[in-house]
Amino acid sequence: MTWYAALGAVEQGLVYGIMVIGVYLTFRVLDFPDLTVDGSLPLGAAISALAISQGLNPYLSLGLAVTGGFLAGVVTAVLNTRFRILHLLASILTMIALYSVNIRIMGGPNIALLGSETVFDSAIALGVPGQYAGILIFGLLALFVTALIIWFLGTEIGHAILATGDNPKMITSLGVNTHTIIIIGVGLSNALVALSGALVAQNQGAADVGMGVGTIIAGLASVIIGETLFGGRSIARAIIAALLGSIVYRLAIALALGLKIGSFSFNPSDLNLITSLLVISALVSPALKKRIMAR
Helix, strand or coil: HHHHHHHHHHHHHHHHHHHHHHHHHHHHHHCCCCHHHHHHHHHHHHHHHHHHHCCHHHHHHHHHHHHHHHCCCCCCCCHHHHCCCCCHHHHHHHHHHHHHHHHHHHHEEEEEECCCCHHHHHHHHHCCCCCHHHHHHHHHHHHHHHHHHHHHHCCCCHHHHHHHHCCCCHHHHHHCHHHHHHHHHHHHHHHHHHHHHHHHHHHHHHCCCCCCCHHHHHHHHHHHHHHHHCCCCCHHHHHHHHHHHHHHHHHHHHHHHEEEEEEECCCHHHHHHHHHHHHHHHHHHHHHHHHHHHH
């Protein structure tokens, strides 16, 4: 793997790490399987790309993307809590609806940002080389989001979210409305996913309606890899592990795609296979380690 490929993998790991933290909030903290993320990631990209193409400041477009993602998560949570639709089905319904919504926002299946101002221009204006602008911006935003979520989960509302995912009956007996907490948690999760999508769109120079396919798989794989390699004995450590897991996941994919054994090599179309193998390895390795240590 070349230095350029490794740098690109770390860059992707950081920007998608924001999405992974969002996935962690629903799947691990709230115990809420949420497939909305496959639609909220391109939603954030579509909103940000449209706003920039209309002359809006790229940083302000991130705020609009976060708002759109939050509302998408709220729809899923309301379908589940108010209308008693199974959380998995509710998220699938929202994800399907977002496909049409994203096309409506962009006015087509995609929208280009070539020649438009992005968040990277500010770093380049300060003298940062173009190839390092992305990793700098993504790194700062990923660290900011990580610190913000760790702080938020330490607040009263954050504790309520943790308790709702851990023991909803107990927290209900204390007078907490778990429906409201679920709405806030799922909304926050999808807001982070939409933020990630907006940054990816600005980095790639385009937003596409199909860019969210496989988001949930990549998110879960990163969470599992992070937990396996770095542990999660505390919430702060678990959030950081999710971010690091995203970086390791992208590095592993880059390494696999560059691997050649004789005439055999992986193709980009093998991405799902590589992801499956990584997740299986992450899930099996703790048990294998215990057996080896026992022997």
